[in-house]
Amino acid sequence: MSLSDVPTGEKVRLVDVMAGRGLKMRLAAMGLLPGIEITMAQNGGAGPVVIYVRNGKMILGRGAARKVKVKIF
C-alpha cells in the first residue's frame, strides 16, 4: 500500500520509493530508506501528510506520499 493510504496513528515499514531518482535521493537523504519504520502523525485524506521518521517529524506532499510504498507491521 501507499503511505498516503495509511491512517493517522498507524505504524508501517517502508518497502520502496517508486519515484524518479531526484525524489528518491531527497527522501533517502532525509532517512526514508527501505526498512525504516514510519508512524503516520496526521493524514487528513487530502493535502500533505505528517509522519514521524527516525524520531523526527516531516511533511510529505500527497503526491510524494503516494509514491512511498509501505507495509503494515
Added chain:
Amino acid sequence: MERSEIVIALAGNPNAGKTTLFNQITGARQHVGNYPGVTVEKKEGYTTVNGKTVKIIDLPGTYSLSATSLEEKIARDFIIHEKPDVVVDVVDASNLERNLYLAVQLFELDVPVVIALNMTDVARNRGIRIDVKKLSELLRVPIVPTVGTKGKGVDVLLKTAVERAEKPFSGGIKIPYGNDLEAAIQRISHLLKSRGWILPGYDAYWLAMKFLEGDEDVLKKMKASFSEGFDALEKEVDAEKRHLQELLGDDPAILFADRRYGFISGACAEAVRLSPEARHTISDKIDAVVTNRVLGLPIFLLLMYLVFQLTFTVGAPPMDWIDAGFGWLGEFVSGLWPPGSESALKSLLVDGIIAGVGGVVIFLPNILLLFLAIAVLEDSGYMARAAFIMDRLMHKIGLHGKSFIPLLLGFGCTIPAVMATRTIENERDRLTTILVSPLMSCGARLPIYALIIPAFFAPKWQGPMLWTIYTIGIVMAILLAKLLRAKVFRGETAPFVMELPPYHMPTLKGVLIHMWERGYLFLKKAGTVILGVSVLLWAITSYPKPESFPERIRTQEAAVEEAYKKSVTDIADALRVPNPEKLVEILKEEASPDALGGKGRLFLETVAEIRKITSGFTARTEVLDEDSPAYAEAVKNRNESFETLRKKAPGAFELARQYVESAEADYQKGLAELDNLRAAYAFDYSIAGRIGNLLEPIMRPLGFNKKLATPMIGAIAAKEVFVAQLGIVYAVGEADEESGTLREKLQKEYSPLTAFCIMLFLLISMPCIATFAVVKRETNSWKWPLVQAFGLTGLAYVLTLIVYQVGKLWI
C-alpha cells in the same frame, strides 16, 4: 601553515540552532553581507580565544552535502575551497539520526569536525538520553553538549574547536560501505589518480564516491577541467554503477545513503536511550491544534491579522516621534538662514535631504515590527506549519507549500523572498515563485500606503483599505502563478518534502538581532540609495529655475497689488492720512510707523490688537468643532475683546477691522494664489516637470498628473522613494511655510479614486532595482528580471487603467 586567525565554520541542519550559537559566540561582533552585488549571503563574526582572533562563519542550513540545492552547494564549496580550520556541526539532539547525516558527510570531506550537540534541553524533556562520551568514541569526533538559547556549553565548545583546529588533523572516521561499494570506490579513485584527475582541494576517494553517486555539481566541474577522455571515464563509472545495481539491487546513491544511515543508527543504538513516551511532546500537542484540518487556516489568518495590527498600531507613536524629530531638524536648519532667504543650499538640505530621507526613515518602526513578527514566526517553527497548512491551497495554483514561505517573506522584503526560493528544488516552481513574489506587497511599499490611506479614507475604512491592497496583491499573484504554470512552466508540481522542526521558544536576543539586521539594511538604504536619489530628484525638481514669469502671472501680480493699494487708499482717505503710499509701506512693514501722525498711529495699534485677537481665536478653535460649546465660548470671548477695543476708539476700530478682515485677508489670499501659480510654473520649467509633461499623456488615462511622474520613476530605485520624492515635489516652491502637511496637499489635489490607483499601480508595477538585481543573480540570466519588470509594469498599467476608467463612471 600558521594562520594568524582561526576560522571556524558553523554547519548544520536548518533550525538546529546555528544562528543562535553564532550570536552567542560573536555577540555584537558580527557582520552580514548585503544582498545586491554579493554573490553569497554570508554571516561572519569574530571572537577572541586565548588572545587569538577566531573568525566564525554561519553557513546556510542544509540537510546534506549532496549539492542539490544552492545552499548545499554554497556550504560544500566553502568547506572544500576555503578550508576552515575546523567545522562545528550544530546537531539537534532531539532529532539526532537525521542531523548526524550531515555530520557523516562532513567527516567524509576530510576536515576536522567538532559536534555541538545542541538542544540538549529539548532532548531531555522528550526523554532522549544521549551518552555523549560513547557517541564521541563511536564517531571519533569531539562532542560538546550545548543549549544555544541559554549559552550553555558555548565556552567549552569554542575551546574544543580551537584545540581541534590547532592539533594536526589525521583524518576522520571512514564509514563502512561494505566490500562491494568500497571496492568500486577504490577502482574509480585509482582511475582518477592514475590520470591525475584530481581537482585542487578535493580528495580522490571522495571524488570517486561522488562519481558513483552521480553528483551533478562534481561531474560538471570535472568535465570542465578534464574534458578529454571524460566520456570514456563516464562509461567506466556507468559500468560500475550497473554492476552495483545488479549486485545490491539499488542505485549506488541510495546505497550510500542507506549505509550512512545504517552507520548512524548503529551508533545511536549504542549511545542513545529513548524513554517509551518520548513522542508525546508539547510540540505534538500544539500541532494537534495549529495544523488541525478545521482550525489550521483560521489560526493562520488570525496570526497574519495580528502581525499587521502590531505593525501599525504599535508603530504609530514612534513614527510620530521620528516625524517630529525631522520636522524640528528641518526648522532648525532653516533657522540658520535669515528668514525669506532663497539659498540653494538651504533648499537642498531642507527640501531635498531632510524631506526625502525623513519621509522614508519615518517608516523604520513599521519595518522593525514587521520583521520582528516574521522573526518570531520563523524562529518558533511556525513557518513550516504555515507551509503545511497552505500546501493544499498552493497546490490549486500549481505550486506547493514550500513556495509559501518565500511569498510570506515577500511581505517583508522581496529580496529575502527571492533568496528563500532556493529551498524549492524544482526549477519551474522556483521561477514561478520568483516571478510572482513582488506582488506580495513588501515593507517598502508600506510607507506609500501609510501616507496615502489616512489622507483619503475615513479612519474606519483605513484598515479595510490596507487589507484590500494586500489582498489584491495576493490575488494577482495567485492568478499570475496559475497562468505561468499553465502556459509557461508547464509540468507536474514537484514533490513537497519538508522537515517539521519542533516548536521552540524564540530568544529575545535572536529575534532582536534578526530585526536589527533588517532595520540596519533599511537605514543603510535610506542613508545611501535614498539619500542619493533624494538629492538627484531634488535637483531635477528645482532646476532649471525660470528667469522670469510669463505675462499672465505678471498681470495677476499687478492686479493683486493694485486691489490692495486701492483698499488701503480708501482707508487712508477715511483716516484722513495725507499719504496713502506711506500707509501701504507701513502695513507691509517696509517702513517705520513713526512716519504717521496721531490718528494713523491709533489705527495701526488697533490693527495690531485685532490681529492678536484673531490669531488667538484661530489658535484656540483650530481643533474645535464649530457646533461645540467650547467653540461658542471662544466666539463669545473674541467678540467681548472686540467690544472693549471698539469702546476705546470706535472710528479706528471699524476701519482697522475692515482692513484686517477684508483688505489684508484678500491680499494674503491673492499672494498665496500667485505663489502657487509661480510654483506650478517653476515645476513645469524644471527637468522633473518636463519629464512629467512628456509622460503625462501616458499617465493621464490612469488619473495621474505630471507631479506623480517623477516619483513613480523614483520608485524604481526603491519603492519608498516615491514618498520622499512626492514630499520634495510638494516642498520645493512651497506656497508658504504653513501650507499644511503633504497629506493635506495631496487631499486637495487628488480624488480617493486617484489615490487608490496610485497605490494599485505601485503595488503591481516593476519591483525595485535591488529586486531586479537579485532576480538576475538568482536566475542567472537577464531574461527573467526583464520579463518580470516589463510584464508587471504592463499588468499594472492595464489594471490601473481599467480601475480608473470604470471607477470614474461610478463616482
